[in-house]
């Protein structure tokens with residue numbers, strides 16, 4: 001007999017299964033509370049944007065734009081579109097389009113799926129999720145410190161120890177330009193030590209060469225001219241003040257002069273949060289971006305964390321992550337009992353209880369197996385006997401609730417069913 005071929009999900013794009021739901025929901029709850037606590041408002045932008053938004057915003061010679069974007073032509077109108085690889089450009093576009101910073105600065109946050117055509121491996125996916133925050137209209141190092149503190153609070157509230165902060169300053173464009181010239185001259189003088197990737201980037205994006213993972217080039221990049229030596233007074237003052245604010249909050253950090261980030265919109269402060277060599281969150285200041293996208297010059301900073309990477313840490317910290325369960329499971333047999341069961345389930349839901357109604361029939365024995373597996377603390381049982389008597393049987397399912405046998409299973413009049421369950425829930429707190 002021929003078997004129909006199974007259709008699999010797209011490589012690097014994951015299903016989030018119910019077993020992980022507890023972690024996802026906790027992350028979402030902690031994030032929402034934390035964002036509220038810092039005065040951030042939620043924004044939801046489309047998953048699809050015009051391709052040129054990312055080309056202009058993220059930068060033409062970045063890895064993301066060069067080789068990782070899911071871009072396509074809309075077959076109906078020929079528009080060049082892209083699945084968002086990140087959300088900062090989209091948020092800035094929306095802020096410009098809707099004049100969101102007209103009355104002053106804005107704090108915005110978002111969460112949702114992003115898409116990058118990378119080589120899938122643990123912690124690196126083609127569809128992944130980010131939580132991000134963007135503070136638009138704030139020019140000072142106080143805003144940089146605030147977004148960093150917000151991240152620290154997230155790690156604390158999620159119970160994630162050992163997340164380390166790395167910071168750097170990229171200065172302003174003329175400072176980076178002077179550094180870039182010096183860097184190119186240095187790398188050219190040592191051209192024989194460059195790998196193919198570095199040679200390709202020498203004139204297009206030499207800063208990214210400092211980020212190389214190639215062990216053979218580590219000594220070379222270690223001794224390369226440092227951007228910090230090219231920073232002017234104002235940039236240094238910005239960086240110093242940020243550090244003073246972090247120190248005052250007892251927030252440990254490490255200055256990583258090679259931290260350059262993979263997107264072109266940054267200036268001054270950049271930072272990453274790292275656990276065991278894996279970056280779970282990155283961000284910084286991006287003062288040029290609003291103007292680059294056609295808005296009035298508006299300073300800004302923000303960050304985004306990788307949800308899958310954070311969930312993985314949560315899983316490590318608390319492997320089981322309480323599975324979602326219901327309160328009541330309704331077991332029934334017979335046409336009359338089915339009508340009563342629907343009725344009872346709806347009344348119980350009216351009180352706010354989570355109720356799973358058995359569907360698909362089957363023996364009482366099989367139905368009780370489902371009831372036990374559901375995690376419910378009580379089963380409501382309706383059969384011919386019960387219906388004839390105008391009653392329901394309540395069977396309390398947790399053997400560890402310290403009740404005597406006759407308190408674990410008894411009948412109540414149908415009219416008192418909801419009350420009997422609600423009373424016991426209240427008594428047991």
Ligand code: HAM
Nearest residue numbers: 086088123124125128279280281282283302303304306
């Ligand atoms: P990003 O560093 O490209 O920055 O991404 C932020 C985080 O998203 C990373 O630290 C990582 O945890 C997660 N991430 C990135 N790519 C993947 C992937 N392929 N699979 C799983 N997780 C991934 C941004 O996107 C900027 N928009 C951040 C920002 C906001 N800067 C200022 N405001």
